[in-house]
Amino acid sequence: VAGYDDDATPEALEKRFDRDKAELRSLGVPIVYDPLDEHGHEGYRIPREQYFLPEIRLGVEEAAALAVVQRYAQEATSDPLARPLASALRKVAVDSPLTGAAAASITEQHMLGVRAGEAGGDVGPNLEVLTDAVLRRRAVRFRYYSIGRDEVGQREVEPYGLGWQERHCYLVGRDRAKEAVRLFRVDRIQGRARPVTGRPFDVPEDFDVAEHVDRPAFLLRRDGDAAGERVKIHLRPEVAFMARDALREGWTYRETEDGGGILEFEATDRRAVVRYVARHLERARIVTPEAVRDAARADLRKILAAHERPVRGGDSDGRKSGGRK
């Protein structure tokens, strides 16, 4: 057989065969081992009924959606699943009723943007390791910078899932030392994450990474038992509609006489509420709880005082570099 007809040792040939089998399986080729039958034959077999991709009858619209994804796949080379995505698209292409030109005209109207990858430095290699670990259910070990405690420590985590929120990617998994599910921002992992040998772990049946990641910052914090409290925010008319359109479960929005609105939600992290409101500058304010409202005002008074006085000390670098940009 070609590829096996050289002078390699039987051991080397066997290794080569194992590697080829593994590669074929990763392509989707089902290879099963048949033990000795009554005629004394044994060996590997590719069952026809499991080999071919069943026909996927694609409608024009469905093919159009695939065309949009295909364009994304060609450009999103930093996506950890870019390779399997491209390979999947090549397989299903056989059932697409669209010509290349038709697909091109659809992708002129609809686009999935490619993340520029500007945030958080080089997370690519770790993202690949973590994606693989999630799929294989293998624990990982890494050094992690906890910004809340301002310290770096070793973690061993069973990675349950990966989620993107704002511009960051988070690993959600069970921290083995803490025996609890935690969030880790992938760009705060220092150095390389490494897989840990051992048996695959189990993921709780009802685990859904969205429940951990798809929440605003003031609900992200989970250290301790910070009890939630209701927060009311008053928004000016020019921005209120965005809050109204993006309500989450358990949130309420009421329009107010000034054309703006009052947004009410649960929060576990007061500092994060103050930060969230500050982002809207003079177009949002905290109504209740009073303590949070007072904290926000106290912050503003301090910032104001710091910017009303003359610049103190200046910049030690200023004299040297002068007008440098």
Added chain:
Amino acid sequence: VTRDPYESVRHALAIIPLVKTHQGLTIQELAARTGLGEATLTDEVARLVMMCGVPPYQPNNYVSIWVEKGRVYVRFAEQFERPVRLVLQEALALLLALRPLAAEDHPFSGAVRRLRDKILSALEPEARKAVRRTERSFHRAPRGSRGRISELREAMARCQELRITYWSAHRAALTERVIRPYALAEHDGEWYVIAHDSSRGEVVSFRTDRIREATLLDTEFEVPLDFDVKAWNRDRDFVPAPARVVAKVRFTGDAVRWARDELPRKDVKDEPDGSLVASIRVASDVWFLSWLLPFGPGFEVLEPPELRAKVAETCRRMLAFYDEPTPRAR
């Protein structure tokens, strides 16, 4: 050119069934349908011509592939009748990539739902179960709402102009304009409409969640032939606007580590007193302030004086807002 032999096998297993189903496809068409570049594809086809058969080596066990006047044909190769089944990673990658298009009220949402069912039913039961389970391990949180996407979608389908009220975060103002929507784009969990803006006379992008109102107008438009949506992918609106000024900001206390976490290393400098001085390129004052204010009292703008004054002015306005009585609910 592919060097990894397994990658070539991967390509071959997709190319042969495609040509078998659509005999006489051009190289260009084949490249478009497989998402492979024309050069890679030509190379792969040349390789396939050299490929031999499989046991028992009867004539019809040999793949016969040839190119005639730029069109590709294949004969025999019954063992390559169809592509190989999808593996877990492939099915998962496909379903995850389709997710943004499944968003309620997106033009493709219905199609993507059907597609999802079809992809799942093309899997072996075990794989289907695994994909369903693993799907919930990956998520990209949408940011904000999709806003007036259904109006946009209608205007795009009818090629009719829209009058919109838009919140420009850059200018911190609600403005009214007439747009011709050319394309919808998702980027980083946010939706954009790429449209001709008649007030500016140019094609720009708008975040759909910042459109407060949208009214369909009677005037029709045509998408210009030279409109190229690809240009918007990286090099236009999705990258920050060029800096207008560089601000010097000192961070102290807790804000030091948060600032360090967000800013490029080359733009920050540690001071002997433990504070951090950062040089931040500012494209829009409003954007800059709404990024800075959430740091709380741990920051101070050192330069330029105009921005420093603007921080003070903004704080005064924010405090004044706190002094206003809360309006009643409607």
